[in-house]
Amino acid sequence: xxxxxxxxxxxxxxxxxxxxxxxxxxxxxxxxxxxxxxxxxxxxxxxxxxxxxxxxxxxxxxxxxxxxxxxxxxxxxxxxxxxxxxxxxxxxxxxxxxxxxxxxxxxxxxxxxxxxxxxxxxxxxxxxxxxxxxxxxxxxxxxxxxxxxxxxxxxxxxxxxxxxxxxxxxxxxxxxxxxxxxxx
Amino acid sequence: xxxxxxxxxxxxxxxxxxxxxxxxxxxxxxxxxxxxxxxxxxxxxxxxxxxxxxxxxxxxxxxxxxxxxxxxxxxxxxxxxxxxxxxxxxxxxxxxxxxxxxxxxxxxxxxxxxxxxxxxxxxxxxxxxxxxxxxxxxxxxxxxxxxxxxxxxxxxxxxxxxxxxxxxxxxxxxxxxxxxxxxxxxxxxxxxxxxxxxxxxxxxxxxxxxxxxxxxxxxxxxxxxxxxxxxxxxxxxxxxxxxxxxxxxxxxxxxxxxxxxxxxxxxxxxxxxxxxxxxxxxxxxxxxxxxxxxxxxxxxxxxxxxxxxxxxxxxxxxxxxxxxxxxxxxxxxxxxxxxxxxxxxxxxxxxxxxxxxxxxxxxxxxxxxxxxxxxxxxxxxxxxxxxxxxxxxxxxxxxxxxxxxxxxxxxxxxxxxxxxxxxxxxxxxxxxxxxxxxxxxxxxxxxxxxxxxxxxxxxxxxxxxxxxxxxxxxxxxxxxxxxxxxxxxxxxxxxxxxxxxxxxxxxxxxxx
Numbered sequence: 001x002x003x004x005x006x007x008x009x010x011x012x013x014x015x016x017x018x019x020x021x022x023x024x025x026x027x028x029x030x031x032x033x034x035x036x037x038x039x040x041x042x043x044x045x046x047x048x049x050x051x052x053x054x055x056x057x058x059x060x061x062x063x064x065x066x067x068x069x070x071x072x073x074x075x076x077x078x079x080x081x082x083x084x085x086x087x088x089x090x091x092x093x094x095x096x097x098x099x100x101x102x103x104x105x106x107x108x109x110x111x112x113x114x115x116x117x118x119x120x121x122x123x124x125x126x127x128x129x130x131x132x133x134x135x136x137x138x139x140x141x142x143x144x145x146x147x148x149x150x151x152x153x154x155x156x157x158x159x160x161x162x163x164x165x166x167x168x169x170x171x172x173x174x175x176x177x178x179x180x181x182x183x184x
Numbered sequence: 185x186x187x188x189x190x191x192x193x194x195x196x197x198x199x200x201x202x203x204x205x206x207x208x209x210x211x212x213x214x215x216x217x218x219x220x221x222x223x224x225x226x227x228x229x230x231x232x233x234x235x236x237x238x239x240x241x242x243x244x245x246x247x248x249x250x251x252x253x254x255x256x257x258x259x260x261x262x263x264x265x266x267x268x269x270x271x272x273x274x275x276x277x278x279x280x281x282x283x284x285x286x287x288x289x290x291x292x293x294x295x296x297x298x299x300x301x302x303x304x305x306x307x308x309x310x311x312x313x314x315x316x317x318x319x320x321x322x323x324x325x326x327x328x329x330x331x332x333x334x335x336x337x338x339x340x341x342x343x344x345x346x347x348x349x350x351x352x353x354x355x356x357x358x359x360x361x362x363x364x365x366x367x368x369x370x371x372x373x374x375x376x377x378x379x380x381x382x383x384x385x386x387x388x389x390x391x392x393x394x395x396x397x398x399x400x401x402x403x404x405x406x407x408x409x410x411x412x413x414x415x416x417x418x419x420x421x422x423x424x425x426x427x428x429x430x431x432x433x434x435x436x437x438x439x440x441x442x443x444x445x446x447x448x449x450x451x452x453x454x455x456x457x458x459x460x461x462x463x464x465x466x467x468x469x470x471x472x473x474x475x476x477x478x479x480x481x482x483x484x485x486x487x488x489x490x491x492x493x494x495x496x497x498x499x500x501x502x503x504x505x506x507x508x509x510x511x512x513x514x515x516x517x518x519x520x521x522x523x524x525x526x527x528x529x530x531x532x533x534x535x536x537x538x539x540x541x542x543x544x545x546x547x548x549x550x551x552x553x554x555x556x557x558x559x560x561x562x563x564x565x566x567x568x569x570x571x572x573x574x575x576x577x578x579x580x581x582x583x584x585x586x587x588x589x590x591x592x593x594x595x596x597x598x599x600x601x602x603x604x605x606x607x608x609x610x611x612x613x614x615x616x617x618x619x620x621x622x623x624x625x626x627x628x629x630x631x632x633x634x635x636x637x638x639x640x641x642x643x644x645x646x647x648x649x650x651x652x653x654x655x656x657x658x659x660x661x662x663x664x665x666x667x668x669x670x671x672x673x674x675x676x677x678x679x680x681x682x683x684x685x686x687x688x689x690x691x692x693x694x695x696x
């Protein structure tokens with residue numbers, strides 16, 4: 001079947017810009033699948049999935065070497081069961097992935113149009129995972145810096161001292177950050 | 185006409201009818217080659233799932249096949265394309281066909297195709313009467329005379345000579361898969377009625393392969409709306425009917441129609457209330473109404489209301505749900521493998537953890553046993569992955585092929601890449617999470633919402649403009665455009681355009 005090269009390039013763009021160095025990449029497929037499936041719930045409950053959101057998700061899958069493609073994770077996100085939710089909520093803190101998951105969720109949510117149901121879902125997730133208000137504030141602050149591309153704000157020592165957030169959280173979102181950025 | 189000629193004519197007519205009836209010329213091949221599709225359905229899918237499949241695989245596969253048969257019906261009876269299919273279901277002789285006649289005017293459905301034929305019949309609007317059928321060899325049979333159907337159903341081979349019956353007839357209805365009738369009397373131009381033979385239990389006298397519950401269910405499940413018929417004389421809706429309706433697809437809206445209402449005129453209101461109550465109590469979903477009807481005095485009962493309902497349905501743009509229904513088999517199978525992998529992965533995780541502890545404690549023997557178990561789980565995960573990937577390949581191949589066929593015959597199908605995102609009525613993740621929080625006594629914290637809204641409420645992300653973002657392309661384009669040189673400023677090829685200057689230049693080069 002003849003394929004328009006521009007359409008192909010657009011569809012596979014995210015794969016060529018992976019979020020390298022993401023914490024999830026170190027995990028095995030079981031954890032990766034739980035993580036990505038439950039992250040895609042956020043897209044499924046939104047009214048519209050924006051191009052930026054699909055790109056972000058594709059880049060995340062590529063960076064973490066996820067087992068399935070975007071469409072499959074999105075389909076899985078529609079079918080989340082109480083059992084799998086329970087499994088996920090146990091595994092994420094145990095694997096020390098809580099903060100990065102919330103960061104990804106915040107970034108993903110804010111790359112699409114504002115959606116009340118998505119916000120409610122984020123809050124319900126925070127409650128389920130018992131996230132404290134200061135941590136959420138820090139993660140929201142960090143996600144704002146990433147979305148505004150305030151790269152140098154992220155590498156200021158004061159910022160890290162104040163927020164106690166490891167640089168590994170934000171590094172993957174700045175392309176080739178490991179080559180060009182040297183935090184103090 | 186002499187006795188011999190009369191006999192010969194009768195025999196010739198019977199022969200011609202039999203020849204048409206048993207034709208094996210597949211009309212399908214004229215429009216689109218379905219060979220690849222049928223190979224995927226009949227061979228490749230069963231092969232891929234022969235060793236491991238979900239427990240409900242058989243049902244899923246049979247539903248898939250009947251959806252494919254409906255797709256094939258659309259190719260053969262192209263007048264079905266663009267129509268909303270309204271199926272008539274119910275027990276044997278529950279008044280389905282007489283209802284169709286009452287709805288559309290006398291004899292819309294000729295007696296010859298009434299239920300005794302026990303063949304599913306599509307009835308659509310057409311300028312002229314046209315009767316066609318598909319036989320068991322998938323060949324299309326066109327009938328010149330509507331009475332031929334009656335002959336096939338009741339008295340094929342019956343011969344009379346000089347007013348005396350000289351041979352008995354035999355029913356040949358079972359050689360037909362479906363009948364298609366186009367008639368100017370069908371009042372709803374966007375609706376195709378599918379009159380099904382009705383279902384019966386194996387122990388019933390009316391039971392046949394055609395009225396088998398499974399077959400009836402599959403036929404009904406391909407429709408967009410189901411009219412379910414109950415004989416009011418019984419005074420109640422039977423448990424069998426309720427059980428049957430509950431197994432039909434819940435997303436299909438259903439009307440329950442009580443027939444022969446006149447015979448229970450006095451208690452009708454009570455019977456209807458009982459039926460409504462029974463349906464609610466037994467949790468039968470998506471029932472849009474319970475109505476009464478009698479063929480002798482249809483207008484005195486709820487026929488006008490049913491007509492209004494159908495009129496509304498007639499105005500709707502049909503939404504062919506082939507893709508969604510085809511997708512079910514693939515997705516359920518893949519989900520099964522994903523869940524099995526997930527379970528195996530969870531166990532593997534625990535075993536790996538235990539193995540690390542044991543090796544740290546110097547428990548080598550126990551560690552070896554554990555390692556063997558770990559290997560077993562890894563192999564299991566690999567096998568599940570392979571089968572899951574094979575099912576995905578088949579899904580892509582199937583949808584690519586069916587898209588090709590759909591384009592040829594004019595049935596709109598999505599691109600294979602769009603199939604995965606077709607949504608069924610999915611659960612709501614927010615409700616799921618809230619239920620989880622309630623069950624686990626998690627206290628709601630409304631402050632968190634304020635935190636999110638304050639921190640990011642008016643945010644305008646710049647992120648998409650960086651490499652990898654959606655707006656990055658636009659930025660690159662701006663850069664390229666800012667360096668663009670106007671055509672009149674380009675001098676690059678000037679020297680080659682002026683031949684004299686070029687010759688001079690070449691001569692200079694030679695002289696060097």
